[in-house]
Amino acid sequence: MRRKAKLFALCFGLIGPACRGEPEPASMPAVLPSTASSVAPSAAPTAAPASAAALPKYAEARAAFATRLKRQGPAPQPFEPVAPPKGVTEVVYRSGALELKAWLAGVSPEGKKRPAVLFLHGGFAFGVEDWEMAAPFRDAGFVVMVPLVRGENGMPGHFTMFLAEVDDVLAAAESLAAHPAVLPDRIYLAGHSAGGTLTALAAMASGRFRAAAAYSASPDQRIWREASPAAVPFDLNDGQEYALRSPAAFPTSFQCPIRLFYGSQEQPYGRLTERLAERAKAAGLDVRAIALPGDHFSYVPEAMRQSISFFDEHRP
DSSP states (O other): OOHHHHHHHHHTTSSHHHHHTOOOOOOOOOOOOOTTOOOOGGGOOOSSOSSGGGSOOHHHHHHTOOOOBSOOSSOSSOOOOOOOOTTOEEEEEEETTEEEEEEEEOOOTTOOOEEEEEEEOSTTSOOHHHHHHTHHHHHTTOEEEEEOOTTSTTOSSOOOSSSHHHHHHHHHHHHHHTSTTEEEEEEEEEEETHHHHHHHHHHHHOSOOSEEEEESOOSOHHHHHHHOGGGOOBOTTOHHHHHTTOGGGOTTOOOSOEEEEEETTOTTHHHHHHHHHHHHHHTTOOEEEEEESSSTTTTHHHHHHHHHHHHHHOOO
């Protein structure tokens, strides 16, 4: 696995606070409308709602929200140009006005349609190692697409840290579903680290996916801020900005079955994931947190093996 990605994850807070032994953050605070953004009062996340019905829905809150970036520009991770290896096709997909790229493979040589996995890589730059991480899905017979999102690897658009990038994920999913080699009603979603966070948010934003699996998703982006505030592109003191990027603020918004995997060494990371899953399950959603032995990277192969079985259980 890519050592650069591992170092980036450590430095930018995806696992850093746990390694430093910092206290677990408090529950996501109540967030009220302010002049800094445009979330309607009915969509504002609350810390302790009386019932699941009182909890906000992510898709609605996101549609009503207008981020205010204090810094516009590319993603904060350096990258090196990469060319698709043999057997991999580089495709273009559109996300609004942006033309973005993705790698795709696993098309049946007999022309038979196959289920597909949209895999979201970790970190904020894409490399060959990210493509290799998704190999278990290709080996299991899925068509696999790994998208590059706005602001990374020279792609157009500005880095927004888990907000507008969700649009890119949903656009990539539609592009994948339209591919002639793909079964459009069997699109699955998976992602690791930063990609795991986008997986959780995209599974809340849309009902497009049959099922999803997130590996080391960050439930609360204030953890990310504590490790590297300089990388946050918006006002560090704006609670709404964090909430709209944090799955923990919208536990009842998942629109498909999802498994939230994490490594046993990722604490207090794991406690936050368990809390998110508990609140979703209490609302009747098919959401589970699963701890597997290992760190931010070493547990992922087993998580993928379990994900493949989980996806196979969720057919039309």
